[in-house]
Amino acid sequence: MQCSSDFNKMPPKSVCGCEITDSSHVSVEGLSALLCHRNFKYKKTKAPSATSDHWTARIDYVDEGISYEEFFIKYIAANQPCIIRKWITKDWHARINWQYCDPITNEPKIDFGLLKSKFGHAKVPVADCNNRYYNSQCKAEMMFCDYIAYLQNNKESPSPQSSSERCLYLKDWHFVKEFPDYEAYHVPSYFKSDWMNEFSNTQFSDDYRFVYMGPKGSWTPFHADVYRSFSWSANICGRKRWILFPPGEEKKLTDKSKQLPYDVTDVISTAVAKGITFLDVIQEAGEIMFVPSGWHHQVHNLEDTISINHNWCNGGNILEVLNLLSIQAALVQSEIIDCKAVMTTIEWYEQCELILKVDSGMNVCDFLKFIENIADSRLCNANLHMKTLLQPQFKTEMPKSAISNVIDIIEARIDMYTKSADINPAMSTDNKNSILNNGSCFFHVMFDLCMILDVVEYFAILAVDIANDGTVLSINRLMSSIVKCLRQSLQVLKSVLVE
Ligand SMILES: O=C(O)CCC(=O)C(=O)O
Numbered sequence: 001m002q003c004s005s006d007f008n009k010m011p012p013k014s015v016c017g018c019e020i021t022d023s024s025h026v027s028v029e030g031l032s033a034l035l036c037h038r039n040f041k042y043k044k045t046k047a048p049s050a051t052s053d054h055w056t057a058r059i060d061y062v063d064e065g066i067s068y069e070e071f072f073i074k075y076i077a078a079n080q081p082c083i084i085r086k087w088i089t090k091d092w093h094a095r096i097n098w099q100y101c102d103p104i105t106n107e108p109k110i111d112f113g114l115l116k117s118k119f120g121h122a123k124v125p126v127a128d129c130n131n132r133y134y135n136s137q138c139k140a141e142m143m144f145c146d147y148i149a150y151l152q153n154n155k156e157s158p159s160p161q162s163s164s165e166r167c168l169y170l171k172d173w174h175f176v177k178e179f180p181d182y183e184a185y186h187v188p189s190y191f192k193s194d195w196m197n198e199f200s201n202t203q204f205s206d207d208y209r210f211v212y213m214g215p216k217g218s219w220t221p222f223h224a225d226v227y228r229s230f231s232w233s234a235n236i237c238g239r240k241r242w243i244l245f246p247p248g249e250e251k252k253l254t255d256k257s258k259q260l261p262y263d264v265t266d267v268i269s270t271a272v273a274k275g276i277t278f279l280d281v282i283q284e285a286g287e288i289m290f291v292p293s294g295w296h297h298q299v300h301n302l303e304d305t306i307s308i309n310h311n312w313c314n315g316g317n318i319l320e321v322l323n324l325l326s327i328q329a330a331l332v333q334s335e336i337i338d339c340k341a342v343m344t345t346i347e348w349y350e351q352c353e354l355i356l357k358v359d360s361g362m363n364v365c366d367f368l369k370f371i372e373n374i375a376d377s378r379l380c381n382a383n384l385h386m387k388t389l390l391q392p393q394f395k396t397e398m399p400k401s402a403i404s405n406v407i408d409i410i411e412a413r414i415d416m417y418t419k420s421a422d423i424n425p426a427m428s429t430d431n432k433n434s435i436l437n438n439g440s441c442f443f444h445v446m447f448d449l450c451m452i453l454d455v456v457e458y459f460a461i462l463a464v465d466i467a468n469d470g471t472v473l474s475i476n477r478l479m480s481s482i483v484k485c486l487r488q489s490l491q492v493l494k495s496v497l498v499e
């Protein structure tokens, strides 16, 4: 994960990128309209759940063979959670090598010896699950070999863990950053378009790629992920219980002072009594949980568990990221509105930006840099790919109908941004589907650019309230370079058609 309470930096690279949001109509008043547009699809049914005596919604299980496009439309664009069954991790090095089968019990066991010999010298972040710190848990650093020793001692101790003892959970370990050549796993294709890790990796040599390791009983308190990012979480070994609430449902759980519960299991019976919708599911070893944007969740390790997770975003949730940022920016501005009179406008915006960065980990300028960086990379890719369009291979492999379909979509988008009125509807699901379905890298770049155009458009509208003139100028420049690139791409695509 990385919960919203402890993020402190802006985000990193997808292959060619592809994405988006499912809304065909978004009003200016609200990016929030976009969020509302997504209907929670679950009906309440009695389902096998961690606590068998209450009613929960069902989660979708994803079997082998589902295409990128289908996954994108059903889960990423629709912002719905799912569990991908264990076929997805079957060839991962970590799944094969980090555990062994106990000859006596015939059960899988974590290979402490192997992990200690490979990574024992690393410093790792550890949280004490029995020690609350505001809405999170007390954190410290320790050597990985000492953590392994703790887990081994813990196993040998005959008494069950009591709440007065420490319960140490290794969390948010930047494993890939620390062991870049180890290749413990590979990112499933569904999650490859990852603007956040692309940007952080190139700009700050940082990332949002983590390993978690915890004993039975360790847990993560109720939270939503940093910047409204998505997360995916793969169990290498062990099992997890996940309790997930669709965006908005968590508000029904706040106390008198509008605080969310720290431990959501304290209010599960209230949630059931109030008819609040949530999911309560168990993730088995080898399975991957997809956590959508803005879903509050709490996680319990039901056995000694190792998991790998990434926080990420792309066109599928970038408007949510921007929406959250704009809410936070507006809040900061209203808090220091009194100071506006005694400062120049520029000074006041700078002050707002400083506070926003400290409070939220990212400010308006950071977001703009992030979007500019992803746009630059796609603009550059589009130029490179344009050459491949002119090669005979492309012409023979790509059906003319697909090319003309994409031409129509891009043309319509350019028209909207250049001719039309105040606000353009974001790209429709059908259009997204039809661009993505072609499987061409070039079309995926086009898709990202169309999505970024949507983001920039909304950003321009919000910027009037939350940004300074310099930011507004940069947004306009960005918009015109994207439109220019889309126009050039159109010309090339049309020339392919007429030949
Ligand atoms: O596994 C955990 O304890 C927390 C994982 C999480 O919150 C996430 O993947 O978003």
Ligand SMILES: [Fe+2]
Binding pocket: 001, 002, 003, 223, 224, 225, 231, 297
């Ligand atoms: Fe999380």
